[in-house]
Amino acid sequence: MSDKPTAETNRRDFLFVATGAAAATAAAGMVWPLIQQMNPDASTLALASTEVDLSGVPEGQIITVKWRGKPVFVRHRTAKEVQEAEKVSLSDLPDPEPDSKRVKKPEWLIVIGVCTHLGCIPLGHEGEFDGWFCPCHGSTYDVSGRIRSGPAPANLEVPPYAFIGDNKIKIG
Amino acid sequence: MSGPSKYTPKSAFARWLERRLPILSFVHDAFVAYPTPKNLNYLWTFGAILSFMLIAQIVTGVVLAMHYTPETGLAFDSVEHIMRDVNWGGILRYAHANGASMFFLAVYIHIFRGMYYGSYKEPREVLWILGVIIFVVMMATGFLGYTLPWGQMSFWAATVITNLFSAIPVVGNSITTWLLGGYSVDNPTLNRFFALHYLLPFILFAIVGLHVWALHVTGQNNPSGVEVKDIEKDTVPFTPYATFKDALGIGVFLLLYVWMTFFVPNYLGHPDNYIEANPLVTPPHIVPEWYFLPFYAILRAIPNKLLGVIALFAAVLIPAALPWLDTSKIRSARYRPLFRKFFWVFVAVSLGLGYLGAKPAEGVYLLFARVFAAYYFFHFLVLLPILGKREKPEPVPESIAASLAVPGASESEEGRVHA
Numbered sequence: 001m002s003d004k005p006t007a008e009t010n011r012r013d014f015l016f017v018a019t020g021a022a023a024a025t026a027a028a029g030m031v032w033p034l035i036q037q038m039n040p041d042a043s044t045l046a047l048a049s050t051e052v053d054l055s056g057v058p059e060g061q062i063i064t065v066k067w068r069g070k071p072v073f074v075r076h077r078t079a080k081e082v083q084e085a086e087k088v089s090l091s092d093l094p095d096p097e098p099d100s101k102r103v104k105k106p107e108w109l110i111v112i113g114v115c116t117h118l119g120c121i122p123l124g125h126e127g128e129f130d131g132w133f134c135p136c137h138g139s140t141y142d143v144s145g146r147i148r149s150g151p152a153p154a155n156l157e158v159p160p161y162a163f164i165g166d167n168k169i170k171i172g
Numbered sequence: 173m174s175g176p177s178k179y180t181p182k183s184a185f186a187r188w189l190e191r192r193l194p195i196l197s198f199v200h201d202a203f204v205a206y207p208t209p210k211n212l213n214y215l216w217t218f219g220a221i222l223s224f225m226l227i228a229q230i231v232t233g234v235v236l237a238m239h240y241t242p243e244t245g246l247a248f249d250s251v252e253h254i255m256r257d258v259n260w261g262g263i264l265r266y267a268h269a270n271g272a273s274m275f276f277l278a279v280y281i282h283i284f285r286g287m288y289y290g291s292y293k294e295p296r297e298v299l300w301i302l303g304v305i306i307f308v309v310m311m312a313t314g315f316l317g318y319t320l321p322w323g324q325m326s327f328w329a330a331t332v333i334t335n336l337f338s339a340i341p342v343v344g345n346s347i348t349t350w351l352l353g354g355y356s357v358d359n360p361t362l363n364r365f366f367a368l369h370y371l372l373p374f375i376l377f378a379i380v381g382l383h384v385w386a387l388h389v390t391g392q393n394n395p396s397g398v399e400v401k402d403i404e405k406d407t408v409p410f411t412p413y414a415t416f417k418d419a420l421g422i423g424v425f426l427l428l429y430v431w432m433t434f435f436v437p438n439y440l441g442h443p444d445n446y447i448e449a450n451p452l453v454t455p456p457h458i459v460p461e462w463y464f465l466p467f468y469a470i471l472r473a474i475p476n477k478l479l480g481v482i483a484l485f486a487a488v489l490i491p492a493a494l495p496w497l498d499t500s501k502i503r504s505a506r507y508r509p510l511f512r513k514f515f516w517v518f519v520a521v522s523l524g525l526g527y528l529g530a531k532p533a534e535g536v537y538l539l540f541a542r543v544f545a546a547y548y549f550f551h552f553l554v555l556l557p558i559l560g561k562r563e564k565p566e567p568v569p570e571s572i573a574a575s576l577a578v579p580g581a582s583e584s585e586e587g588r589v590h591a
Binding site: 035038039040041044064066068069070071114116117118119120121135136137138150151152 | 334339455457
């Protein structure tokens with residue numbers, strides 16, 4: 001075989017590209033575990049559900065439970081608060097969502113207690129809308145955990161949960 | 173600046189080594205015979221001061237790592253164990269924590285010096301960009317290290333900073349989870365932050381090597397901004413001139429460093445960091461370390477999460493574009509009457525942003541933060557490009573030697589004046 005470069009692609013070019021492609025694929029395959037090891041491990045995922053007994057939470061109170069290392073607010077809303085949350089017009093909300101979509105039983109609001117701005121924990125029964133107020137950068141949430149003012153872009157997240165009894169929920 | 177080495181090995185061993193690994197001639201050319209502009213002022217000692225601080229941080233950091241435990245249940249106590257039980261542990265930890273502050277103080281002076289004297293201009297663009305990369309890696313290292321004591325500020329700083337990435341559309345939350353190794357800052361986070369905090373200084377060391385290499389290719393800038401024309405007339409050898417000037421600069425800088433370490437070691441710290449991390453309680457005022465405050469003020473000045481995060485990163489990275497944003501052909505602010513004024517306005521705005529970053533983001537503070545943040549970007553994106561074209565510079569001296577001459581004096585008189 002001559003060393004002279006030819007104008008047309010030949011079998012040697014094919015081998016060259018195929019070898020390069022195989023090496024790149026192998027390198028990518030090797031990098032994948034190195035990246036993937038940083039994602040939540042099995043022990044972190046195993047803590048993914050929590051049961052909460054609601055019978056000890058009087059009306060008007062908020063309790064905080066830990067789920068996946070984060071606080072979850074369980075708020076026993078008063079009839080007045082439920083009414084307030086339901087009558088808010090969607091056009092007043094930066095992240096429009098009706099209250100009914102955020103609860104399974106109107107008196108129980110369950111939201112992840114992490115401000116959607118930069119992850120601080122908002123303080124309950126505070127702020128203009130009597131829901132939550134985040135002390136870090138001043139976001140306020142209403143009694144449905146919806147963002148009303150401040151830099152946070154979204155409502156407090158509702159975690160996946162289910163009622164496993166009249167007074168018991170399972171989060172996660 | 174380069175060329176065949178003038179180094180001649182003096183001993184038999186040096187001759188033997190030189191033929192096999194020319195490290196002695198390399199050191200001689202780079203740190204002994206290397207010509208430095210003879211008009212350098214004390215602002216040029218900050219390169220050496222920064223090298224010293226990097227070594228100081230690595231040395232104190234390595235010994236602290238011998239006593240620290242990166243596990244959420246033990247980390248806070250292991251730091252207290254360093255403070256109380258480990259021989260000299262309290263001083264070593266204070267030296268490391270204050271060392272980070274001194275490192276940033278020195279780097280900010282170094283950066284502003286480069287901005288004043290136009291050190292980023294052709295042919296030093298790569299040198300400058302490497303400097304910006306060093307600054308970014310320093311910030312990452314400082315942030316990771318601040319997490320390790322596992323106090324309240326550690327925990328919430330880590331939470332806020334990692335949540336910056338959640339602003340990225342679509343993949344933001346997955347990236348944050350990936351960075352944390354979970355759904356919140358927890359043991360996996362602390363573990364990896366410790367590993368990375370130990371790694372990054374050595375990467376920093378390598379980039380500093382490139383930075384110094386690039387410096388030795390282009391040669392140093394100098395207060396006149398005029399390139400070296402005549403090695404004999406314009407420069408003096410690095411040793412002893414720069415070596416001893418740097419040594420004095422380091423010595424004076426050390427006075428401040430040592431005074432802070434010994435007498436006010438917690439002045440720049442936050443009392444909340446002596447409370448162990450609690451994932452369920454956010455402190456009422458989260459304040460980052462002082463060296464992040466201007467950028468923190470810019471983040472909070474913008475009432476939109478994604479745009480705030482973009483502005484934060486843009487503010488850190490925009491200096492990398494300086495060689496192209498500053499359109500003036502004149503390097504040194506000495507000969508740029510308008511730029512000189514605007515430079516000090518920029519310094520004042522940067523310090524103002526630092527002050528506002530420590531204040532609550534409300535009312536008049538927020539208003540000023542917005543005005544200052546806007547001015548910060550205005551300086552780079554509007555002012556510098558226009559100023560370079562419109563400004564009428566003052567006459568630039570012909571050479572470094574001429575810049576030192578007394579006006580009206582002849583060549584021979586100049587020799588007498590500087591004798």
